[in-house]
Amino acid sequence: MIDYMVEFDDDTRAVIELTRKLSEKYQKPLEQRKLQGHEITLDDLQPGVRAAKEVGLWGLTLPEAYGGANLTMTQQLAVIEESFRCLVPLRFGGNVPSFLLGATGVQKERYLDPCLQDQLRYAFAQTEPSGGADPGNAIQTKAVKRGDTWVINGTKVFISAVAHAQVIFVVAVTDAEKRARGGISMFAVDKHNPGLKISRDIQILDGMVINELIFDNCEVTEDAMIGGDGQGFRNAQIILSLARFGVGARALGIAMRTLEMMVDYANQRVTFGSALSQKQAVQGMVVDSWIDINQCRLMMYAAARKAEQGHDTRTEASLVKMQATEVVGRVLDRGIQVFGAAGVSLDNPIAHWWRSQRPARIYEGPTEVHKYHVLARKLFA
Known part of the structure; x- marks a missing residue:
């Protein structure tokens, strides 16, 4: 073991x-x-x-x-x-997304209670054609108040979970001057709203279908604003920070299983008169994977303890997400190399994981954004 x-x-x-x-x-x-x-x-x-x-x-x-x-x-x-x-x-x-906790009245009845009972499926729409890694500056979708309604116009792209969603939580600019500092709000839009068009299905590496959404004079009532005027960007960053920890944990679970499969296969696969486990090249791949996984897990659970003590762990979330998704990519690549042709066959979990985990270095913030925009800024502050 x-x-x-x-x-x-x-x-x-x-x-x-x-x-x-x-x-x-x-x-x-x-x-x-x-x-x-x-x-x-x-x-x-x-x-x-x-x-x-x-x-x-x-x-x-x-x-x-x-x-x-x-x-x-x-x-x-x-x-x-x-x-x-x-x-x-x-x-x-x-x-339940954290921005719904504490909801009262209509919002509690319409969104929170069904989520608690697992009866409401939702999607979260932030990324736009103008970019997803810098939402504070890239968001072009606007929501304008007209009487007792908000009118949303803009385009979102690469949005997951749309197919089964009943409601889309949309981030839009409500004050162009303030933007990320109190000028971006969040709205709940029913998927069947006539102002919402699901314009494009986009199939990605692992077979998942994500979507492009167009909001064309999409009208919602005042009570569709979630979390208060200007709080959308802040609430989005909170759920993304939590999601980044989750992405890291998923990646490490996959990496651990892949390493164990590598070891089992290398012990029983014989080539050139001895088991693969006796070849230094294979030993190097296994040891490097074990080191990568242990380093990243120690870091992740140290960050978890810090979060439990009430500290702000947004930087740690970036670090965990960035490092874990890089680690699983390396481990899966080594796993494929150890298994050879069997590693790229779709009757092997490793082949499926390789396809599903390559996008993980992009969603919830690309590696380069976490490294240079978050971590480097923190260190040089």
């Missing part, structure tokens, strides 16, 4: 073991089906969702007051990491 160096407390080990058992029972059979070429549907995932809810894994980021699991940041990341060791990871219900 590979030693990954991070030590967890008893409660965290228990929740990891619970996640592992659920994954073995409900998700591993789906992994086999996917490797055989079958499509996995949302209905296929529901038994795992229900089983997780029954044992308390529901609303992983939510406090108990909202019916959530009330997990620590360490536990949240450990659950995600364990789940994503499977090609078809567990899905956890009760996924």
Whole structure:
């Protein structure tokens, strides 16, 4: 068994073991089906969702007051990491964006309560053709107040989760002078709003379809503004910071499983009279992967402890996201090299992960933006 160096407390080990058992029972059979070429549907995932809810894994980021699991940041990341060791990871219900917490009145009834019951599917639309890595300056979509309605005009692109969404949370400029400093707001737009057009399906490497959205005099009522006038940019950055930790944990779970597959295969694959595990080139790839994973996990869980102490961890979120997605790319590439032709065959999880993880170095902020726009600025401040 590979030693990954991070030590967890008893409660965290228990929740990891619970996640592992659920994954073995409900998700591993789906992994086999996917490797055989079958499509996995949302209905296929529901038994795992229900089983997780029954044992308390529901609303992983939510406090108990909202019916959530009330997990620590360490536990949240450990659950995600364990789940994503499977090609078809567990899905956890009760996924409520932080900007809805505290909603009252119509917004509570229309958005928060259905999210808490996993009855509302949503998409988040920020990225635009003018760029996604610098939203404070790049957002061109505008919302203008006319009487008791807001009228939204603009284009969003590379937006995920649109196909199954019922509502789109859209970030738009409401004060061009203030922009990111109180001039960007968020609105809830029903997907069937006549002013919203889903103009283009865009298929990406892993087969996922993302979309381009056009808002053409899209009218919404005053109560569709989420989180207050001018708070959209701030609220978007909060959810993106949390998402970056999650992206890192997903990448590391995949990297760990890939490393274990590399070791198992290298031990049993014989070539030129000895096992691959006896070849120094293969040993180097395995050791380098183990070092990469351990370094990144130690960093991620140190950041998680800092978050649990109430510190601002936006910089750490950038660091974790950037480094973990770079690490999984290197580990997957080495895994393919060790497996050879079997590594690029779609009956091997590594081939699927390579396709799904290459975009991870772009979404939630490209590596270069995190390195130079966030981390370098922090160090030279």
